[in-house]
Amino acid sequence: MDGFGVTAAFWGLSALAVGSALGIMLARSLLHAVLWLILAFAGLAGLFVTLSADFVAVAQVLVYAGAVGVLVVFAIMLTPNSQTGNSETRMVGPGLFVASVVSGIMVYIATQTDWSTAARGDFPATALEIGTALTNRYLLPFEVASVLLIAAMVGAIVLVRAARDEPERRELAGEGEGEVNTAEAAGREVVAAGSHGGH
Amino acid sequence: MSVSLEHYLVVSAVLFGIGLWIALAKRNAIIILMGIELMLNAVNLTLVAFNRFVTLADGRPALAGHVFVIFVITVAAAEAAVALALAVSVYRTRSTVDIEQIDLLKR
Structure with a gap:
């Protein structure tokens, strides 16, 4: 074939x-x-x-x-x-067991099921059909995907930026100059005390 | 011998299992993310294989599998970007991405 x-x-x-x-x-x-x-x-x-x-x-x-x-x-x-x-963590053995069981079940289902597969034709070109489908039938998911990508991009930038500001702010607070910085330092100490109390 | 749908499904299941093993057993959060990406790719292989071997009732070649894979790739890329940003953010506050040492909620 x-x-x-x-x-x-x-x-x-x-x-x-x-x-x-x-x-x-x-x-x-x-x-x-x-x-x-x-x-x-x-x-x-x-x-x-x-x-x-x-x-x-x-x-x-x-x-x-x-x-x-x-x-x-x-x-x-x-x-x-x-x-x-x-x-690895100490879960390497149990992880292998779980993965083997999941994989084995999927192999069993794949080999035992009677898939009603059709005879395959030649290799058709798909790019044009995918483009047409994305702008007609799947237009709404396409637009939602663009919104998702924007959200992910902004989210990634915010996550990394917020973390990058941390050491600078701590250095400024350590110098004790300016009301804002001391207030932030005081707030940070309160937060730190709260988190230490939970230990 | 010819290649049938079952061959692709078995390869996909094996890849999914390896990805699951990586995600369960590894210590580095970024490697765990790589295992998840591998699992997503195994599912993509399943979708494309079904799309290739199953034709519609009116004889036209199916296309939904390809479109679905495009969206899975999109979501996986977004997920990878956010997850890696999270890993870098965690590293900057905790100085590690070892999941055994990121246990603030357990204490």
Whole structure:
């Protein structure tokens, strides 16, 4: 039914994706784990191509392998806590058990169910159809997604900015100059006392 | 031998399991986020596979799976941005992203 190329591509890309995913688990360095993640994303993009999802594959490479990969690298660079490395908690055994059970159930369902699959045609181009669908039938979700992206962008900026102001304010309060700063310092002490009392 | 829907579903289930293992067992919050991204990607693979192997009743190729995956990618990117900003924010106040040391609510 399928050509040899499609079959070989499926097995090769599947091995790449699963092996890279295991590489995230086994890598000792955080940065190596990110590189394995990007490789897994690339393998999944290849699997999307074998499923005739050209637009999704390009979006996968752009958004996941590109943007999310760079974002994770930045986050790891900004949190330089290499003492623990890519270590596990004591949940590694139970986690493996739970993941195996969940994965096994899904494999069982996938192999036992009689999927009424139709014969596949050729590889159709999907980008034009997706664009048409996004601007007609799925217009409302499309607009909601844009609002979500704006909210996420503003939220990320606010989160990181608020944290960045902290040390500067503390330094100013420590000097004890200005009414606002001393008032803030007093408020901070009250908050600190409250949090210490809860211990 | 040809590649069937079950092959893709099994690969997706294995990837989901590995992502779940990473999310459950890792110590670094950013690596846990990577596991969650991997799980989202496994689900995306399932959606695209179903979209490829299931055609509509009138014979046209289905498209809802692709559109759904586009939205999942959008939401996952937004989630990654906010979660990584949270991780950086936590690091700046607690000087760690080790989830075993971020236990303020337990004390």
